Amino acid sequence: MLRLSALRIAQSVPVLLLVATFAFVLMHLLPGDPAVVIAGPDASAEAIDRLRHQLGLDRPILVQLGTWLGHLVQGDFGQSLMLNQSVLSAVVDRLPVTLSLALFAFLITIPVGVALGMLAACNRNTWIDSAVMGVALVGVSIPSFWIAIVSVILFSVELRWLPSSGYAPLTEGLGPWLQSMIQPAVILALFQIGYLARMTRSSMLDVLDQDYIRTARAKGLNAWSTIGKHAFRNALMSVVTVSGIILSLLIGGSVVIEQVFALPGIGRLVVQGIMARDYPLVQGTMLLLGFAFVLVNIAVDLIYTLVDPRVRYD
Amino acid sequence: MIATTKFRKWVGAAAVAMACSTMASTAVLAEPQKGGVLRYANQSGPGTLDPYVSSSAVELEIIHHLYDSLVAVGEEYETRPMIAKSIDMADEGKTYTFKLRTDVKFHDGTPLTSADAVASFERYRKISPNAVIFNDVASVEAPDPETFVVKLNKTNAVFVDILKSPVYPFVILPASQKDKPARGIDNIGTGPYKLGEWAKDSHLVLQRFDGYARNPAYQGKGTDGYAGDRVALLDEVRYRFIPEANGRVAALQAGDVDVAQSIPPDLAKRFDGNPNIVVQTVFPYCMQVFVVNSSQGPTANPKIRQAINAVVDAEEISEATGSVAKPNHSLVYSFSPYYQGDAMKGYYSQANPEKAKKLLKEAGYKGETITLQSTSNYPNFRSAILVLSEMMKAAGMNVKVDIVDWTTNASNMQRGTGTWNVSTTSFCSNPLLGPQQWRTMLYTFPQVKNDKVMDDAYDKFYTSLDEKDRKTAWDAIEKRVLEQAYMIKIADVGVVNAYNKKVEGLKPFTLIRYWNVGFAK
Numbered sequence: 001m002l003r004l005s006a007l008r009i010a011q012s013v014p015v016l017l018l019v020a021t022f023a024f025v026l027m028h029l030l031p032g033d034p035a036v037v038i039a040g041p042d043a044s045a046e047a048i049d050r051l052r053h054q055l056g057l058d059r060p061i062l063v064q065l066g067t068w069l070g071h072l073v074q075g076d077f078g079q080s081l082m083l084n085q086s087v088l089s090a091v092v093d094r095l096p097v098t099l100s101l102a103l104f105a106f107l108i109t110i111p112v113g114v115a116l117g118m119l120a121a122c123n124r125n126t127w128i129d130s131a132v133m134g135v136a137l138v139g140v141s142i143p144s145f146w147i148a149i150v151s152v153i154l155f156s157v158e159l160r161w162l163p164s165s166g167y168a169p170l171t172e173g174l175g176p177w178l179q180s181m182i183q184p185a186v187i188l189a190l191f192q193i194g195y196l197a198r199m200t201r202s203s204m205l206d207v208l209d210q211d212y213i214r215t216a217r218a219k220g221l222n223a224w225s226t227i228g229k230h231a232f233r234n235a236l237m238s239v240v241t242v243s244g245i246i247l248s249l250l251i252g253g254s255v256v257i258e259q260v261f262a263l264p265g266i267g268r269l270v271v272q273g274i275m276a277r278d279y280p281l282v283q284g285t286m287l288l289l290g291f292a293f294v295l296v297n298i299a300v301d302l303i304y305t306l307v308d309p310r311v312r313y314d
Numbered sequence: 315m316i317a318t319t320k321f322r323k324w325v326g327a328a329a330v331a332m333a334c335s336t337m338a339s340t341a342v343l344a345e346p347q348k349g350g351v352l353r354y355a356n357q358s359g360p361g362t363l364d365p366y367v368s369s370s371a372v373e374l375e376i377i378h379h380l381y382d383s384l385v386a387v388g389e390e391y392e393t394r395p396m397i398a399k400s401i402d403m404a405d406e407g408k409t410y411t412f413k414l415r416t417d418v419k420f421h422d423g424t425p426l427t428s429a430d431a432v433a434s435f436e437r438y439r440k441i442s443p444n445a446v447i448f449n450d451v452a453s454v455e456a457p458d459p460e461t462f463v464v465k466l467n468k469t470n471a472v473f474v475d476i477l478k479s480p481v482y483p484f485v486i487l488p489a490s491q492k493d494k495p496a497r498g499i500d501n502i503g504t505g506p507y508k509l510g511e512w513a514k515d516s517h518l519v520l521q522r523f524d525g526y527a528r529n530p531a532y533q534g535k536g537t538d539g540y541a542g543d544r545v546a547l548l549d550e551v552r553y554r555f556i557p558e559a560n561g562r563v564a565a566l567q568a569g570d571v572d573v574a575q576s577i578p579p580d581l582a583k584r585f586d587g588n589p590n591i592v593v594q595t596v597f598p599y600c601m602q603v604f605v606v607n608s609s610q611g612p613t614a615n616p617k618i619r620q621a622i623n624a625v626v627d628a629e630e631i632s633e634a635t636g637s638v639a640k641p642n643h644s645l646v647y648s649f650s651p652y653y654q655g656d657a658m659k660g661y662y663s664q665a666n667p668e669k670a671k672k673l674l675k676e677a678g679y680k681g682e683t684i685t686l687q688s689t690s691n692y693p694n695f696r697s698a699i700l701v702l703s704e705m706m707k708a709a710g711m712n713v714k715v716d717i718v719d720w721t722t723n724a725s726n727m728q729r730g731t732g733t734w735n736v737s738t739t740s741f742c743s744n745p746l747l748g749p750q751q752w753r754t755m756l757y758t759f760p761q762v763k764n765d766k767v768m769d770d771a772y773d774k775f776y777t778s779l780d781e782k783d784r785k786t787a788w789d790a791i792e793k794r795v796l797e798q799a800y801m802i803k804i805a806d807v808g809v810v811n812a813y814n815k816k817v818e819g820l821k822p823f824t825l826i827r828y829w830n831v832g833f834a835k
Contacts, residue, residue, distance in 0.1 A: 032721035047443040084497040262556040264515035
């Protein structure tokens, strides 16, 4: 398995190179000059030009790309223009927030989404099915920022159960951390729960129509064993695939939630970086996020072998 | 022949008391107690706290708590000595001698001397985007620890007024910071608060600096701009960076913070009927103008610019922006010494499409596209441009609206890039501070080049030792800007802040100040 992981990581190098180049090109295609943003409104044209020179922005674009890729190879992600800090350390500082938000939301999404999907599938075409799918539809349809605002008014302003915004790191204790994260994590999870419930329901329905399920029922197995052991195990492949996608989406979706709940995570960092045209910061963060997605996909591939013994990569 | 004129001198309490007469009436109304931790919801966190490269409000607000300037602004943006205790102008405005206070200490306990002022000057000149203000400085000297002398190459009657600028403020840093790169200083100041914990994007803590030396000239006279008697009563001010206005409102309503900054007027209505929350409007905060590109396309023709000015109905545009706005025809505020009453009123809010049509005809306008550029980042800017586009169409102009992100929009205005003809923005500190701080904006944004009338008037402004002559020069400058429609005034706008009623001493000002502020007894 270790060999396989190493091989997959090595295979991801060209993908990451493409991500790096795309990130670079996309950022430089955006109009707007980082030197103007950094220098501020009162700066003279000479001061702006001097800053552009200091930042190396006056060099040909291919030279800039070559320099950046050259530094990347040495593990140097560059220096953020707006933070005066290395990109890697800026991302590492904010990683616990985004990662804990995404993982917390993930831990809510998987059991709830799977349970709702199974419940709907097992009660196909009943009011339970309609109700669950209705809730799922609402979950995927309502924008998360709107739910967030309504939720804050209800749980923070009116009921005063939860803080309205902000992040309490785990070092302050599990209680404060949970309090600060539960609201954003649940809201972030809502969309994915709807998505996962619909996927689980449809793959369960496929499996429940199979002959071996009919056989299991015919030989007198109880409903729990039939559904839990035979049907769900076989439906799990698509659930695992979707879960991998969901984890990636949760990391991406945290941009909006971090903004609304003032969580100092990577999503907020990227938004600020784009506004300030902080090329190294946005490029570096995009590359690191790309690497995270690659890792998630590798993890999904490895989990396949555990879920389905028929899957082998050697 | 060099005549030495002691033109302006601030010495001792008498002069300062006179200068501070406007603030005396507002001083010491409430008596907040010492101690406590104030929690404050601010829009975003600072990128840097290096004063010499800081121009954004979020950075400056914190910087003015951490540092003292050589010269600062008063409550109505007048010039006030702060670390300087007296200022002598000599040699026909070419030599300025600053006597420094001897009681000032840095946060690390070392006393401030003129060597620190010289080192600060040298660092400012090297790294600040605003270093242009020292272009005419021939030399700086520290003949003794209390004296800082600046010699200029040519007369600059408003040199001290330039030094007061709270944007890229010329605060005094310890000499040890002289060679630190831009954004690389240790944040050691002489202000009433010192920097505590700072987690970028999350929070920042200001802690009371118990070794702060109150300026003896202002003691007991209360808050006065960034000068005055600056007493830190609170143990700590905890900044929380909450980018969403909804989030700031909710945090204040839920009691998670004590003060929330920059609340959109619509959202401020959520505080209606809440007896614990005080809504405070800071006015004027900025002035919103249309910027007309005088260097390209149809708007290079002054008559077409004047035609655009003729269609503007400022009241209707202000209403559409949803801002807290008041009409004002001038490019300065009514309390400014440069305000000239109704003299410029004729250029303002003419709402006269017929006049515009006539001007277009005279200009030989043949339906060339006029591009109005704005941004969706600031809905008030976008609304103003959309309403203007309809007014221009009604007068027969061929208008194209181009909505881009703010960085692009601002960059285009500052550098003259892109194909825009008209855009809009708000200027905040510049019009408050006076013509010397307005100058760059008035030239750069509308891309004014080779305008002899303006150049000559500014030249006169800088070299006139008599304030009356400077006012005359400003009149000529403002008339030129409005007549040529380089900028078209829309309105003065305010900003709304809100706080819990247990907080006392918060006085409306462009940026929030936490000295002389505390909790009710």
